[in-house]
Amino acid sequence: MLQISQLYIYPIKSMAGISVSKAKVTDRGFEYDRRWMLVDANNMFLSQREVPEMALMDVVIVAEGLQVSYRPDNSPVIVPLTPATDEFAEVTVWDDTCTGQFVGAEIDRWFSTKLNTSCRLVYMPDGTKRITDQRYAPENSITSFSDGYPFLIIGQASLNDLNSRLGEPIPMNRFRPNIVFTGGEPFGEDLMHTFTVGDIEFRGVKLCARCPIPTIDQQTLERGKEPLKTLARYRFKDNKILFGQNLVHNGRGNIAVGDELQVKQLNHEERFFISAR
Template identity: 40%
Template sequence: MDNPPFISEIYIYPIKSLGGINCQSARAEEMGFENDRRWMLIDENNQFISQREHPILSQFQPQISDGKIEITYQGKKNTFFISESINSPISVPVWDDQSEVFEVNKTISDWFSECLGFTCKLVKIIEIGDRKHKSKALNVTFNVSLADGYPYLLVGSESLDHLNKKLEEKITVARFRPNIVINTTLAHEEDHFGIIKIGDVTFRNVKPCGRCIMVNNDPMKSVIAKEPLKTLSKYRKVDNSVLFGTNLVCIEKGIVSVGDILSF
């Protein structure tokens, strides 16, 4: 390959459906990047909360420093330790999977409840194996965190450029909440990757990612519109799914960094 793809951006999303953190490097683990979607908000019925019903969640911005996560929302801030939790397990569904999680602390749960206007808890997944997800595509069961399905989402730059040529209002890759963005030359070439090596880290491509209405939420405004899902559905619909980006699992752990080249 004359111009092999390389990593141009890395993101983690510590709390499911909240804002992400742009990283220069990240530790790839079985359940996802370190500290990626290990936390989420649940309601009074122990159902997870997402931008699908609450687009305002995109306005909560995390930062990680000194073993703590600080959340900023409309000028308000609150902090909790990465390591802390209340030792009382809660069983929650994440789509078709059951997961065992633990509330972080009452103070941070009350803070989120006050900000959102309804009662909720901030919970975390702790142990590998506390949530398992079976891949129908591979007929293999994986240990995952609190992402919708798979631990990693990869998007190629040309896929976004190709979409933006069709849109009246251009969008950024933030709409798709990728973990890894790579510099590519062909739109959607990432769909067809198999085993991906990045330094000492090895990923396996599972399947292209089916997208939902969440990609229509502008994370800067928290307003759900019709695009880009409407346009994507015209040329990226397969069966009942609209595809953009591809899902990965990590089979050899290690550090990946911006600028790293992919090999196959």
Template identity: 40%
Template sequence: MPTLSAITLYPIKSCAGLSLEEATLTPLGVMTAQIYDREWMVVDYNGMCLTQREHPRMALIKPALKGTTLEVQAPGMLRLEIPLGLPDPQTAPTLTTKVWDDTVLAYDCDALTAEWFTKAIGVPCRLARFHANAERPVSTQWTNGVQVTTMFSDGYPVLVVGSASLDDLNQKLLAAGRQAIPMNRFRPNLVIDGIEAFEEDYAESFQIGEVVLKPVKPCPRCPMPAIDQATGTYGPDPMDIMQSYRAKPEVEGALCFGMNSILTAGEDQRVRVGQEIEVTLAF
């Protein structure tokens, strides 16, 4: 029987994730302790999102839960604590952010936080938090008209990958005289054991207890899988190996790994590592 083998929440877009034993599944994605996936985002002074694509050192910014704060660490830096309580939406300072083609209202975190991230990443930047009154719809082209929103993810609330898919890629890398790479290069929220390689591509749904996730779009890959998440530097790039078998014509030939998914049932239900998953294929 397929099982849920890993849960990862990424509080700050493009920074390191939180590995969890259990979490709540919401329409906005994975959540724990009232922290949502990609609830925060680092932006430049024009509000444009910063990512590991251009700033691989962001991989070294590591969050941790500490009471009522989100604690972040980076090499050579003092720890920073970010309050988890939401700011007052009527009085808190805001800024307009840009996530790819979307313009999103956000809270503007304070100057001390901006200074910390500027030093950690090496470019002038600020930390933004998704505003309580903001809404960011996903493309209904892939959801069959279902209205879904997300925070600062690239496009969809939940990314699901089968562990056998990474095993398959690593076998090809090793056969080519290359090093195997870990799953964190692909930054999934949920990892499934016990299904065939890339079986997630053909799933109609994943049911975990009362939770039902529907995969809606293959996840196109940028150069980020080439970034070693432990060192924050570019390493061997798996994209040339993926080029031979992971190009998807339905997304204009993009190289894809993992499935962007939406919640269709079981809102605010808890899931846990080791839980059985019922996988229904779309044929």
């Protein structure tokens, strides 16, 4: 049986995630997931690729909004769930441009000071509909400020297989999934075309090409060659290192740790997984 073992949301893009036991599925992914992000002076998104210290920003959802704490000095700021400004701008995430709403000057100063880089925090209003890549996903699917899709799924067996090849095991947070499941074979998520969790249908649309973020230790910010060096030996295709699968969905509701994944249809493309070490 395939069973959800972990769920994560990342309210502010590229900052620390929140492990939850239950998550609400909305039109564009989990509620709160990547509805906020930092942008530079050109309104281009910022991530750990440029500012690795973003990994040290812990986020908690509280009654007043998002409580963000900078781990080195444990200083907090509250980000309201609804911005108080009426200042909007076109912001850029990779090749996409969409409308974001600025949250507030005081909060901008806080992030700029802690991260030692000039930046502003923006929110994605409900009226902003960012379409997913139409080469892979249905035309009616939208996402938030994620890299491209509403969800990323990884099997625990896949990480276990990778860790068995590494000198030092790494945690799942290096890969920033939304859904982790137990059961099945390593990289079984590669072949999931459609599956359901309760009444919600998920569709696998594209294997996830990994950027350098998994090489950043999320506690110490230490960079290394792993795990990408090892993954490149057996998870390399079309000049990309692949780990996890991006998903779109149909339906809304709640899913929870312990829920069963019911696979309805498999992809029949050739697998490139190599069992030899």
